[in-house]
Amino acid sequence: MWIAAGSLAAWLWLLLGQGFFWRTDVRLPRTGPPEPSGPPEPAVWPSVAVVVPARDESAVLPASLPSLLAQDYPGPAEIFLVDDGSSDGTGKLARELADEYGGLPLTVGSPGEPGPGWTGKLWAVRHGMALASHRPATDAGDGGDGGVDYLLLTDADIAHEPDSLRELVRAAEANGLDLVSQMARLRVATYWERLIVPAFVYFFAQLYPFRWVNRPGARTAAAAGGCVLLRREAAERAGVPETIRRSVIDDVALARTVKRSGGRIWLGLADRVDSVRPYPRLGQLWQMVARSAYTQLRHNPLLLLLTVAGLAVVYLVPPVAVAAGALTGRPAPLAAGVAAWALMAGSYIPMLRYYRQTLWLAPLLPLTAFLYLLMTVDSAVRHHLGAGAAWKGRTYARPSATP
Incomplete structure (x- = not known):
């Protein structure tokens, strides 16, 4: 119950305190002739x-x-x-x-x-x-x-x-x-x-x-x-x-x-x-994410551990809490899980609309997050096996190991 409540609290904070990241209205203003209120044209167009x-x-x-x-x-x-x-x-x-x-x-x-x-x-x-x-x-x-x-x-x-x-x-x-x-x-x-x-x-x-x-x-x-x-x-x-x-x-x-x-x-x-x-194919998308995920975490095992824990609490706990609450007949974790899952799915809807995709993908966000969690862990494993950030035949070591 307390873990589910923590996930719900995390989603309330993300929706209201993380720069409204879920909104998709930050676009380059249309400035052509149909939008006379847009910025004026430069007197001399730069090169x-x-x-x-x-x-x-x-x-x-x-x-x-x-x-x-x-x-x-x-x-x-x-x-x-x-x-x-x-x-x-x-x-x-x-x-x-x-x-x-x-x-x-x-x-x-x-x-x-x-x-x-x-x-x-x-x-x-x-x-x-x-x-x-x-x-x-x-x-x-x-x-x-x-x-x-x-x-x-x-x-x-x-x-x-x-x-x-x-x-x-x-x-x-x-x-x-x-x-x-x-x-x-x-x-x-x-x-x-x-x-x-x-x-x-x-x-x-x-x-x-x-x-x-x-x-x-x-x-x-x-x-x-x-x-x-x-x-x-x-x-x-x-x-x-x-x-x-x-x-x-x-x-x-x-x-x-x-x-x-x-x-x-x-x-x-x-x-x-x-x-x-x-x-x-999934393998191509996996490579796209895994090649730089551990670099994003500064090759830091502690940051990796915190990231995995954070992804689990924020994205995986809500459906688990729903299943656990339904199977055990406990309404508290069930309610908290449903609320957190609903907020998660609702926050994903604007991005799905931007990509003109079916909104039925919104409840599947925990599954997608789980795949990203595995990609991140795989990125760290590759690094420690010496594969590093590989792309098109080149492998880049962490900066401190670069000549």
Whole structure:
């Protein structure tokens, strides 16, 4: 009874005291002609370099790169796709797509193997930023120094609507933001994607409530690495990517560094930015979570133990209390379990609606949380077996063990 009451109390606190994380109304304001009340257009549109790190991405590029090439942006913009040691012809395919679709200029670069202490993605981002900084100035918005005003860091599996870049820049300029990030809408098509993916974003928002992230005085900082618009001056002031070169969870590290250096950041859910990468099988989703879950816990066994206990009390106790109360005929744990389970399911409904999924998935959140608990434990086991954070043929050790 007391454990069930503790779970109910935890849910009451989460719903009211954790930045209203369960709400899905933190979105980039629509600022086009249909919304005259939105931010005004800049007098001079700043220049933008779109940096796309790509490693073995030939399967998704045909669905994502044309959307970048087709960006309807009034200012100077150029795409820099960094082929990070691909073995599937990613760079060649990118050039072919640019020749076929036209649109924004595309430069394909290759940085070679990552330097000591660098993760592959950040090494590629560094190379892309270097390519962009050496481009000749093409407009007054470039500042005349060969650099660019903004960097759009976007993953190779992210597809953008034609006005995506315009809206990101307009929001940044109108609100004085140094970093604007949108959590791309992930693909949800198969059974496992429906069960796992909306919860992934739900749990992320619970860890990093968007309202807290967007509050200038709050310590909470996070970004979604698939779509990050970064002001170049803020990047230089924060010393990125060098200062975060060892970070496996690079998007959160980037936002934290920018915010600590005095920058203003914003994070919200996307309406017009989508991931096209499929995760049809449970094993693929498991790998996506397990590769960095223990890194999120700072490779700390105590934090792992507390996380497992917290997940159990918050997500697993309510259905167990309902079953136990019903089987033993004790109304107190039954009532507390039903109330906690109802609050849990109710808080999940907005995310399911955002992903256009059936609301019958809401009561299954304890099952999904149990899978995430197992993924987190598996992440720790992999680390202690020497597997570390593995992704696309590379394994990253914990920072203290990195040369």
